[in-house]
Amino acid sequence: MDRKFRVFVYHHTHWDREWWATMQDFRIRLVELIDELLDTLDKDPEFRCFLLDGQTIVLKDYLEIRPENQARLLRFIHENRIQCGPWYILPDEFLVSAEAHVRNLMLGNRMSEKLGFTNLDVGYIPDTFGHISQMPQILQGFGIDNAMVWRGLGGPSPNFKQEFLWEAPDGTQVFTYWFPDGYYMVDFLHFDNPKKTYEETYGRVRKSIERWATRATTDCLLMPYGGDHRHIDARLPRLIKQVQEDLQEVAELHWGTTKEFMEAVRAQNPTLEVIKGELRNFGEELPHVLPGVLSARMYLKQDNFKGQLALERYAEPLSALAWLHGRKYEAALLWTAWELLVQNHPHDSICGCSIDEVHREMIPRFAQSKQIADIVTEKSVQHINNLIDTSELPEDAVALVIHNSLCWTRSDTVTVWIDRKLTVHPKTYVLVDSDEREVPFQVKDVSGMKPMTDKHFYTEVCFAAKDLPGLGYKTYVLRPRETACDPKQVYFNTLLPAAKIKGSEAKSDLHISNNTIENGLLRVEVHTQNGTLRITDKRSGRIYDGLGAFESGGDAGDTYNYAAPLIDHVRHTTEDSLNVHVSGAEIGYAKVTLQVDIHWSLPTKLSEDRLSRMASYTDYHITNYVTLTTGSERVDVRTVWNNRAEDHRLRVLFPLGEMFKVSHAEGHFDVVEREAAVLDMGNGWPETYVPQKPQQGFVSVKGRNKGLTVANKGLTEYEMLNDEQGTLAITLLRAVGWLSREDTLVRHGGAGPETPVPDAQSLGMNEAEYAIFVHQEDWLEAKIPTKVHEYLTASYGSVTDKHDGVLGQTGGWLELKGDHTLMLSACKKSEKNDALIVRFWNTSKAATMASMHLKTKPHQVRYLKLNEQPMDRENLNIDADGSFTLHANGAEIITLEIYFTTKEKLT
Template identity: 30%
Template sequence: MKRDIRILMHTHWDREWYFTKDETKVLLRNHMQDVMDYLEENPETIYILDGQSVMIDDYLELEPTQEPRLKRLIQSGNLRVGPWYTQTDLLLVHGESIFRNLYYGIKRAREFGEPMLVGYAPDTFGHASQMPQIYQHFGIESTFFWRGFSELKAKKSDFLWEGIDGTQIFGVNLATGYQGAKYLESDASLLSERMAKLMSVLDAYSASNSRLIMNGHDQMPLQRDIKQVITALEKLYPEDNFSLTDFEGYLHTLNKEDLEIVKGELTDSKHARIHRTIGSTRMDIKLLNNEIETKLYHTLEPLAVIGERVGIPYPHGVVEKVAKLLFGAHAHDSIGGCNSDAVNQDIRQRLINAKEMVDTQIDLHLRLLTMANKETDQTIVIVNPLPEKRTDEMVSLEMITRTKNFLLYDESGQEIDYVIEHQQIEDAGLIDRQVAARLKDIQVYRTKVYVSVDEMLGLSARYVTYEEVETERAEEVQSIESMIENQFGQLFIENNQLHYRHKATNRLFTNVLSIENSGDAGDSYDYSPPVNDWVLNSKDVGELSYQVEKRDLSEVIQLTIAFDVPSHQTERENKQATTQVEFTGTCRLFNNDPKVYVELNHTNVTADSRYRLVFHTGIVTNQVKVDGYLSDQFKPVYLTEPLTIWEQDNWVEKPVSIETMQSYLSLTADDQFNLYTKGLKEYEVVGDCAYLTLFRTFSHLGKRNLVNRPGRPSGIEIKTPDNQLTNTTFTFNCAFDFEQIETQNKQAKSYLTPFVAYQRKAFNRFNINPRPNVALDEADVTLDLGQCVVSAVKCTEDNQLFVRLYNPMFETENLTLPPGTQIANAMEESLHVVEQVEVRPQQIIQFILHH
């Protein structure tokens, strides 16, 4: 059979890894000069710029005068850019970050020519099951990738990939890697030997007579003698046809009817490592990233929609800047944390900068809303960031007052109840420099409270007021009891352990929450159990001290979990535990809410360790329900088939049964356990326990011959002492309940999108003027979405209201939308008017509303 051998010229451009993004920017300048010279000299050549448009920006930052030249080569089709803005991870970041990365990548590429609409993700550590649909929303009908494939998925490397909703796109596994034909030899003998190895693999795995050869590598310069190499190849294989190609050219040779169908996630590690436990590497960076994503997508954007409606200009530039700072940290190595210490320091600082921007913009919007109340300065604004009606919820509010006590009032003057979480005295001069400049000594009270909110319509805001009073308010009742409760259950301490009694079923869940410490002999890519591990659990060796506080709205256990653990691996091997570690925090119950809200604080003082929360659920099952990108899915608790064959089949990495979720997991048998998390995404289920990784510490970027990963090191073997996270302080948040529900995804969205409240304060870091035409209205956007879940509420670039939602249920949801609603694509472009829409199971839809 005559083979159609297609050579694709490209570079894979890691912006940072064990080198910094600033180093690669300088290298990129030289690389682009070389590539553009060659393409102009050889106009029949196609070159792929790694599928990420950020390379345009990085290059033009140093060579702005070269934009016309670059644009000509992109418009001519010689240089292919997009669809991504950066080469993102496809399991660990927020689902909206995937949409926005593609949005900004395609948008930037369009400014120079036609974007490459191919889901090229060559080196990403696995692919989520919702990606076919996400790709298709951007007009992308294919993906080319390296990691995640095995023969358990399909016999051939060309297939149809079916997403969790049934969407099908072309899937092409790069069977010889994106680097298989790097630096092809000019010597005929060496070239023949090299090609024999490549062709044996491609002949075995290709589903047609076409063969795709990837001529490129990490930061690899363009191979200038490629034409001479092709001439030599034509002599070696006179029966075959050789040509330079792009991805689309290869796709045209495939026949859908001949292809197998592959379903679900692409996370097998037979041919390439997936690093299934990278989800807990550098948790300081991952938690910071998650905090920014949540604030940007769940709070700032919907808040800015309300602001735009009442006269505060939508902060398009701030949103884009923050998003692109995030995308710069979302490359598989970057968010993976598998970098040198210097790079991780840079990533963390860039995320801190992004956090400062998003926090300040949220604060500014809320402050402008409070200043719009002309009736009183004693103003608090409360915002519902979801386009749905919500009732009987709590909102967290920070107050700064001159008096210790204050009263809150609703619009009708009725007093509103609240509960104090924390209060401290501060010097007002540390908040507002004008106080210090005037040599005033003013003490204020900073108080964090939870306020009860009876009802709010969707995307609405309301004012409440406050009064500073001298009258002593009833304090929290400190109880000698060891139990807190509400109408759903009782949480109590007995025999040095936490237990939960579920009132509806009268089931007792003993030792419901504890902390596990174990060793970690791994590297920045993978947790690895030490050969001689010593696992300790706080329930067995710890001491649990506590104090109970009870109020009408809330009951809380203030607790400290302390236990002795090894300080480093040598102590662990010798079964020595010389270092005491403490986790302090709260377990809180609210009225009308079945969840137990857990917050734990910890400063790390140990090395070579892994810490996990252990939830003893009493439930044994073979599957776990979790959320993926804009979807629900069931995952096996144990990867039976891969774990049965991985050694005899020579997989490059053990397919450990440690998985990734987005924000919740649920276990169901006779009882049900639901766990909701903020940024904690790595879990394992063993027996009747669910394990949630808090963080891990280790010594090197890469190591060789790990227990679960034989052979060469991933990355390079350099010491990374920062990865021990010495003296790093963490705050972990999660919530759990034992309710029999199917709407965990909707619950998780509500958990991550609480009401927002803000007090107009007398003391501020910066002075601003009120906007003269801002007036808070009584408008709202209240949609009846059934069980569909909102993913995004934002303004398009021309300030239309854009909503993205999805149906996580396994039944179709029928929605009635407001008159004039237009279905939109993922580029936020209107398609057609619709008022009634069926949303299939796991389907994503986007629409534009008039508001």
């Protein structure tokens, strides 16, 4: 070493709330740890400080058991001898939504404010399985200008340095430290063991310092002392002195903190490399990314999608609108729902890589969070409905109010559940809009639970609702016909020649016959030999064939990594002998659904040596429900199957029909471009290259003449096969039986204990939902984010009765207009005052602008940080009509505070 180094030793524990043991098991260990920590801090003034990981939930979990110790705990936090935060929990970054990351940090702040201390402002994320591109902008939005990371990047020494500037797509940067050897270090624990040699104690410390020195940009090094669920080491003050005496010529060791280390490095103003975007790299000297967690226990990802959607797209925005119309904003309920949801977001929880009992206990959290969100949504909708003037509603009629929680005018095929006692049918009832225009509709019997009712059996009314105002509603009236229709009439359009009133007269653009459905934009045909789809885009004449084939390959990996067996037997529904049956599941003027039953067979499981799939087969039945709605630009698919095979990965394939070079996938406040080509598969690396990629709402590809987008509801993994057909593969299921194994070919060593997890085989009934968009332009020109989020966010159908009111039959509260690329992320009430918070992100890397139109002219509109603190930026100018222009740089996140006077708010 060419200089003497200052080594900052920080003592810590990395606390997985649940993993190879249950939450309560780990909580008992946590209570014992903090009890011992408090006693040691009381007794030994030289025991300087301890980092309780980067999360505040450990305080909640401890104080629920030891409330009598709150004053002691807070005293040491105020003295900076105990540090925690800024997160509520340490999340997986790719598997939860962007807004969930914001709420996670807000929950961390709420916890510290409740207890009366300030969180550590260090972006501590040392063990997440890679890092999202916009994390620098998210951290800076909470006043955190730094990050500490490990997985997802690295490189050979001395070229790759431990400090760098991490840059988000919008240009926001944070000073970042990378752990050269990870956060897990317990070398000092050997010192009191007489069987350990000098080389195994002092020598290991010295070698670590020598190794890190080549990566340092200054004379500062960081030595983490601790690991997963590690208790304190009361000997540490003495051990640091012992090591210092031996290594004083090359290093000066002292007990420090992560914040002190980063401040010391930055004080020297080193020249730092700029690293841009997501950190999810594989290489010869890089730590494991463990990417198989993207698809382990896919049912958890789907439940999480439903929970996030219920809060972000329904409960919060509709609560905010109800609050603007006089209802109390149920912040406590909403935060309770968020807290339950975020408690499922730690990287060992949402990733599906814990023991079975842990994941069974996650299901009630998901359920309770969504229960709260659904009830708050329904109460908010009913409040608004009660303000609508329906005094002219005829007898025996019901008003159907359709709420649009997106911030632009849209049309949608909607469903409303009404009391089955009404015996509604198009023969005897008519549906009209506010201009008395008849709207074709269809009905079917349904059953299930709705919030705040004990009824279970309903009639579902389905129809096309046009021009629903942004963050607004539209009212339709369903009333008895004066004269019933001809009893011989059918209520669908057929492509085949038909007699009078037997489907001959088109009531909408939807038509059906045999194995084909079509509307004015698309024609969809089911291949009866293999069940795949052939979609003709009527606008361009281009044909997309072979969409939706299924592929099953063996999986000899574990919950952390997919691994094909040495001798795999991959099955495809386009190549195997199948029985395919097509029938009509639902037929009407608003939507038509074909039921496609595919009878297949798959190898039962892996062979005993796990090197191949068994020769024995099990029947495998897959049902696709293929839906087309009137006027729609997409094909919706719901796949239902009984998984009877073990140790395999099931994917659905979408060939573009042309080669493509890149994909564009929705990420977190970003649409991420990824290369299709694979330069090095990583033979001999600690973890081989993995072509599977993360996604949020969609993935899109574009060839020379055609574009294809697949949207999804909680299907978080895709792959670009980059074959001659340009195929996208979406993972539906990855069935494995082990938490971790050391015999997998794709990873050196284990990633956790070798524990059987039979629930991870996902045996039994499974379901997946996705939608296919075909287009000629690329994803941005085709306005894919807008179309995808209309698919993900169905308009909310509700029923109201006859009453007076102050609101009209149609009303919109907030509309974002113009040729812009902004996407709504949040709409909620402010945490600090009586203001409305709206958040947008720019889906494009180019600057954009939009005009926001409000029902009522606001008093003030200003920019906020993500933590809802004011920015040093001029307030927006408000025009006389209450509108204002919003500017956003490429990939920028914009948060606005819209303040009204009391009189304005109630207008």
